[in-house]
Amino acid sequence: MSRPTTNVCLIGHKFMGRTHSNAYLKVNKFFPELGLVPRMHTIVGRNEAELKHFAEEWGWAKTSTDWRKAIGDPEVAVVDIGTPNNMHREMAIAALEAGKHVACEKPLAQNLAEAKQMLEAARKARGCKTFVWYNYRRVPAVALAHQLARAGKIGRVYHIRAYYLQDWAGPSVPLIWRFSKEVSGSGAHGDLGAHVIDMARFITGDEFVEVSGAISETFVKEREIPSQGSGGGIASGAASAKGTMGKVTVDDATLFLARMKSGAIASVESTRFATGYQNRNGLEIHGDKGAIRFDFEDMNRLHFYDATAERKVQGWTQIMVTHGGDHPYAANWWPDAHVLGYEHSFINQVADMMSVLSGQPPVVPLPDFEDAYKTQLVLEAATMSAEQRRPVPIAELE
Amino acid sequence: MSRPTTNVCLIGHKFMGRTHSNAYLKVNKFFPELGLVPRMHTIVGRNEAELKHFAEEWGWAKTSTDWRKAIGDPEVAVVDIGTPNNMHREMAIAALEAGKHVACEKPLAQNLAEAKQMLEAARKARGCKTFVWYNYRRVPAVALAHQLARAGKIGRVYHIRAYYLQDWAGPSVPLIWRFSKEVSGSGAHGDLGAHVIDMARFITGDEFVEVSGAISETFVKEREIPSQGSGGGIASGAASAKGTMGKVTVDDATLFLARMKSGAIASVESTRFATGYQNRNGLEIHGDKGAIRFDFEDMNRLHFYDATAERKVQGWTQIMVTHGGDHPYAANWWPDAHVLGYEHSFINQVADMMSVLSGQPPVVPLPDFEDAYKTQLVLEAATMSAEQRRPVPIAELE
Amino acid sequence: MSRPTTNVCLIGHKFMGRTHSNAYLKVNKFFPELGLVPRMHTIVGRNEAELKHFAEEWGWAKTSTDWRKAIGDPEVAVVDIGTPNNMHREMAIAALEAGKHVACEKPLAQNLAEAKQMLEAARKARGCKTFVWYNYRRVPAVALAHQLARAGKIGRVYHIRAYYLQDWAGPSVPLIWRFSKEVSGSGAHGDLGAHVIDMARFITGDEFVEVSGAISETFVKEREIPSQGSGGGIASGAASAKGTMGKVTVDDATLFLARMKSGAIASVESTRFATGYQNRNGLEIHGDKGAIRFDFEDMNRLHFYDATAERKVQGWTQIMVTHGGDHPYAANWWPDAHVLGYEHSFINQVADMMSVLSGQPPVVPLPDFEDAYKTQLVLEAATMSAEQRRPVPIAELE
């Protein structure tokens, strides 16, 4: 009666450590149809005491403070990288070389050069599957948007308007790792913009061909250095610390304009200074047959405008994406309109990763390193465009 | 090139005097297709100085402080009664007896007995048309709701949920005429409830057969008597006056439950104490084929749920009811989504009254005294139900 | 380092079995401050094979098909009753007599007589705590509404408008247990109305003193009898079955009007025929200082109107109730606006039950049998009012 399992080694036990652990814990309970379920084998971190406690609470069988060793464990089949961006490259390549499947947090890497190395490693590691945690693809409303767009309900796309707006980074927030280029690679751009670039590509199936203009800004140039090693920023409440100041080396906000292969034009905005929006992550897409609109702060609804409907009743339809049988992932959860939250996107992703690893198709496509590399190209082009103050064709970077 | 005109005599120059004058002034400019346009012939009121000023500003040709005489003027064809409710009966009957068409403000009368006399007078005055200013029927979204329901888009109705919520009547508001039963007949019930009872009947085409239970409440039992003759309540800003207290003799809120001829069940709520809602006037109707939702505070949109649509894209569609050619009245106004306001419902009503008087059909049906009498039956039944604490079948009153 | 545990025996493994199991599974991971955590000791059900599978997936240590025996197990400290309503009384009394703490699904019982017996058993079982799963109290927005109201932000309450609207029960749905009075006690009224009666009482702290009028309706009087034992209705997708028809013995919709001890007036509506609303569960409360509005379909937001604010900026404020440190339960979950879903209300309830069992205060008050009995009084009064077509004072039932 028990289902086959696959052993997962998760590196990182902070914000993403929790979201991933929760996903591994719950997936088998809600996805009875899976042919493979994850086993929580090893959790990796630096602070042994914290790690033990985390493992006990969440049910990880083993702990390790040596990620290389943990990765090398022959029992481990899947390596899940939930660390800050500066560790993605090294860990992913090591895991791939060890013959493991890899699920890596987003953005793929700190910059394009690193991403390229990771992509090459993935291409070489033929038996290994790669996944990237662009979890918002698996918010049911976003998955439905993808399905509608692919079914032709949007038609030829004219406009993509993508944004990821937060407001937690006022001047009193100290210099946590998210403000350090060495650890993060970038600020709002890679942290937030990466998600909506991915979402735009995922829903439309279209690709960016040029960043036509960009602005990058750091509103708060210096911040207080936290007294101790610091915490996880948005996830760990980041208290202000009295003391010496340090320089912020990433963007607080990045906006760019772009052209798509199809002829559509796009705008993308990411910021940590959008007072009033704590996690407004969404997009609007307008085509000649219809339009869609999504905002994560109201994540259970997709807004769809059917421009082919009788004009008398045309309008924005607010679809509650919770109907089992008709809406992606809905049958696995609660009754209609017994709504889902943030964490469910991760659980849905684990379910789809398990499907792929057991030879089944995912509900909607999962991003692998090939796919995530394309998002990284756009990130890089936008960064270059902002710095060099000129349009940057994607082809220039490939 | 000029169109035929009909002479209107308007009684009242306060809140409703303004809304009606504005309608007569504008209708010919926006409804070029009308075969008959109103001429602003006589304005009637009690304060001669104010009246002269009003006539001059608005373009009324004559003024009169003697309504009987004004009604008797052979040049006048239409008598428009925009006074408080205690004058409706006397004026309407006099006008009908003088062979005039009558447009009467709502509710038809202070109570059912008066309404019955008016109805009888209307039946006798064979050549005279009667109209009642249930203006919200002519908000384009409400007219569209009527059209959709009549086209079968709602199907068999299960539920009607109607409400009219305001919040202006806190304890500091003085004892204006709206709190006096002698002048108004009732409080929130006749002032607000009448509108949504009419709207429910208009949209569904269904009739109330029983008020099954009711609550009527006066939260503030005594109010200060205004120093002078008083003003128009909601429309005239009603400042508090220091002085002796007087008794409130009307309801601040009335709620009732009812059964419809079709088997549907209904709830109706009217109140002046719904803190936060200044003019929330709307309803929700659920049927086996669809549902509609309207709220005047967002008056340019109708929400429609098509339960016969593909389940994957079912949801509440927010229809911006401004599309010329497809939506009622839209072609007469501004381009799409150049939205309308409160006053347009009155102008649309004048246009439809002119259509009827010139032998053309209105865009959507106008309420006459027969029709408004049915709304008065429901008002009366609800009042009785609240007082006698028992269900009151409508048939008992007919 | 491990925290003290308490052994839970859960009866029922369908819809509520899943929500409760999920809550027990997750609570220790997200509430590190708890002094006591649940241990998933025994799961009870009738179908042994299904039960074994459920236990394995969810991590229940033992299974039992004999609820009396399971309750009697000296290792069990808490008995959780997640069965249909017809079993609540017998199970709860047995558990209390066995000296167990009891957490019972809502409504407390099928009717007032049963509820009274349960209340008496609870009063006798002095060392035993009782809880009722009015889980919506622990939706953070509802908990915040309670806090705001208790802090005087609403002031004197004028109006309560509560509703629970679903639309799953069209004519094609077969005769599942939810349509049987013998199993459920009532239909929409007890299933849905109970929640919003509880919510209204919880937020305002006020009590119902009279049901002034009520309507109860069964729109679909006969339904097809399912071929087999049937499923769980809303939770189990209820496919239509060809065959003989059976009589529906519960209400499809119940509406009632009521008066509160404070002088406020209330309306309560519950229905399974509100086309377009799959789980619209909410209320609006208007007071002299402010107003609140909540709708579960947008569960992460509370709408608050501060009538004491500067008039220029008064309006409905949409509070995203996700800010750690400021909003109830928020610090235990994800970063700001990384929104929660339906299931979190159950996890929050388990956390608060654990707090109470370990001598700590809950975040907001938990309903015990005393409290839930008061909700049962209102349910009964409304049922009587609908049947006897008269106002029913609560005092008549006590």
Place this chain on the structure above:
Amino acid sequence: MSRPTTNVCLIGHKFMGRTHSNAYLKVNKFFPELGLVPRMHTIVGRNEAELKHFAEEWGWAKTSTDWRKAIGDPEVAVVDIGTPNNMHREMAIAALEAGKHVACEKPLAQNLAEAKQMLEAARKARGCKTFVWYNYRRVPAVALAHQLARAGKIGRVYHIRAYYLQDWAGPSVPLIWRFSKEVSGSGAHGDLGAHVIDMARFITGDEFVEVSGAISETFVKEREIPSQGSGGGIASGAASAKGTMGKVTVDDATLFLARMKSGAIASVESTRFATGYQNRNGLEIHGDKGAIRFDFEDMNRLHFYDATAERKVQGWTQIMVTHGGDHPYAANWWPDAHVLGYEHSFINQVADMMSVLSGQPPVVPLPDFEDAYKTQLVLEAATMSAEQRRPVPIAELE
């Protein structure tokens, strides 16, 4: 008792001819406090028959098909230019040279060179006041946003996100004048973008210093040439015509990124291809003390986020901007929440123009040629940036 009047000559009797005529007709009725009211003296157009009819309907005393002569009439004090953009320069300069006050439709001119000439003429004509019809400033919600921002409620601005989205220009729309650069100067950019650039400047009081990047796109490059002289595009329903194709010479959409003097960054988007939005004209502004959000499709509400409020109740407050005494223009209109529409912004503008002409301050600042020239600078910089594919500092153009 009559108020002093000033004679107005209006050039144009199509879409803007109607909005302006309606404003002149109504202003004295709703603004009794004005010391000066307009007299509808002369209407100017090309088609004499249409013109006569228009004059008769609206009450213009005279008609003229010779705009130069009409302008020269010594009785005329105010010249109102409601023509397509290609006539603004010539007419405005002539009127100023004739010593008239000028109210010119927006954008000021087809391009910066023309605008500069107009500005110089205005500077020379010392006794003449100039006004530009950026009417959305006088939507009460926008005026309130201005007041809040100027009162420091937004604080230091980080982000401005402005957009004007329409969807009427699909491939079937023929080649009307709005698609011709010779008549319009530009497409969506000048028609729509001009409004929101003005709005952003007006609310913040900040100025653009650089257009950092821009995209301009013409999705439909050729359109059918209408059989006759053509109509007014969005206002006149533009039917498709079979026949030869002509080239579209303006943008269908223009997007740009910009930097403000204060250090804020801005994005501006204008398009006629935003399927689903018929007239979505709005902006969002985020500062360190608060944020505001406005969308014309819901024009009676301003959304305000007070980041200085108690965190527990922080959120987006939806202010219904209709409260007499507290909200701009509200006291002149209907009771609270008896909402306004599109046309009221024009009436409010006439009221403020009359105030200025009679030596009184306007409710909120009116744009004159100096002010509108600054908006024209931004339009030009964005056009250059899109064409030359580089950042364009505003200083380069001054």
